[in-house]
Amino acid sequence: MIIDEYKKPKTIEEAYSILTTKENSQIIGGGAYMRLSKKHIGTAVDLSNLKLDFITETENYIEIGATTTLRELEINDITNKYFNGIISKSIKNIVGVQLRNIATVGGSIAGKFGFSDLIAALSVLDSKVILYKTGAVNLLDFINKKHNDVIEKIIITKNNLNADFQSIRNTKTDYAILNVAVSKHNNNFYKIAVGARPGIAICADKAESFLKTVDFSKENAEKAGLIASEEIKFTSNFRASAEYRQELCKTLVSRAILNINC
Ligand SMILES: Cc1cc2nc3c(=O)[nH]c(=O)nc-3n(C[C@H](O)[C@H](O)[C@H](O)COP(=O)(O)OP(=O)(O)OC[C@H]3O[C@@H](n4cnc5c(N)ncnc54)[C@H](O)[C@@H]3O)c2cc1C
Missing domain, CATH: 3.30.465.10 (Uridine Diphospho-n-acetylenolpyruvylglucosamine Reductase; domain 3)
Structure with missing residues (x-):
């Protein structure tokens, strides 16, 4: 990554103004991911003076x-x-x-x-x-x-959701092959998100709708996992095949539902 100019604004207004007026400018957070890129940045805007760490x-x-x-x-x-x-x-x-x-x-x-x-x-x-x-x-x-x-x-x-997160990695610190998050309100209202497909997390709408109509049981948790695995699109990369991710989805979704309810 090459940076021509490095700015450390004192206000968020100033940060926004640089971002929107200076050509080829970019905000820097921790810089951990940005530094892996070969990008040429005109003005880097460092937010660390803005007291946004809270x-x-x-x-x-x-x-x-x-x-x-x-x-x-x-x-x-x-x-x-x-x-x-x-x-x-x-x-x-x-x-x-x-x-x-x-x-x-x-x-x-x-x-x-x-x-x-x-x-x-x-x-x-x-x-x-x-x-x-x-x-x-x-x-x-x-x-x-x-x-x-x-x-x-x-x-x-701050609502009283119960929630669970599941992921599978080839090694403990590698990127996930698949990640799954599930939450549940007091009633049967669930939210299910599946990410690292390898695309970004998306919701399993059909599985959520199914769960609204049934009582909790191990069988219904497994059925919801199956529905999620059929409605969500998976692709292959060097970490795992689409078929493997689809199989994992069944297990991780049902496991998260079981964890929330047990
Ligand atoms: C080796 C490595 C392995 C990783 N493994 C995982 C993993 O397994 N799972 C996982 O979830 N994540 C993983 N990450 C990603 C990591 O968790 C962070 O999400 C990533 O580093 C970005 O955070 P950052 O603060 O470094 O952002 P930066 O690299 O500074 O910025 C990332 C992007 O966000 C923009 N940006 C930053 N802050 C703001 C802001 N306040 N407003 C607007 N735009 C902003 C930047 O302009 C840039 O486009 C990994 C990262 C690395 C480097």
Whole structure:
């Protein structure tokens, strides 16, 4: 990666202004992923002076600043208190502590990486991305649309969801071959997200609809896994074949449903 000019703005307005007015400019989060690229950046905008490294709890929301590191998120008492610790569970196997001390929440969301474990987990929670100019955007809308904006924070509604995260990796710290996140409200309302297909996490709408119509049982959890594996598109890469991912999907979805209910 080549950077011509490096800016460390003191306000988010200034960061946004550089991003939107200077040609070929780019925000830097932890820089962990960006540095792997051969890209030539005109102006790099470092957000580390903006005090966006925070995790707070209000009456209704958990708020996570964009420059919070994955490690801070992983070990934080607030995020661990909710949703059966799904956030921590989803990121604790990302490479190692050193990498998680560098990689940020903002970079992990803005990168929209297909393998992203955090995006899979946040997809089954009521999560919003707060962009400086655009304002609040649902996570799924953010993923599906291009925004030339600065992520300020992520907010998650504090509801009493039960949730679980599952992934399979060839080795403990490799990218997931498949990741699955499932959440459940008090009633039979489930959200199921499947990522690292190797494409980015998407929801298993038919499996969710099926679960609304039935009571919990091991058989119905397995049936939901089967439905999810048939509705979601998988492809092959050097880590695993599409067929293998489809088989894993059945198991991981049903396992997550069982974990939530047992
Ligand atoms: C070797 C390696 C292995 C990894 N393995 C995994 C894994 O198994 N699972 C997993 O989920 N992740 C994995 N990751 C990804 C990692 O978890 C982070 O998601 C990634 O490093 C991006 O975070 P960052 O802070 O480094 O972002 P950066 O590299 O700094 O930025 C990534 C992108 O986000 C943009 N950006 C950053 N911050 C903002 C912001 N606030 N507003 C707008 N745009 C922004 C940047 O412009 C850039 O386009 C891996 C990364 C590496 C380097």
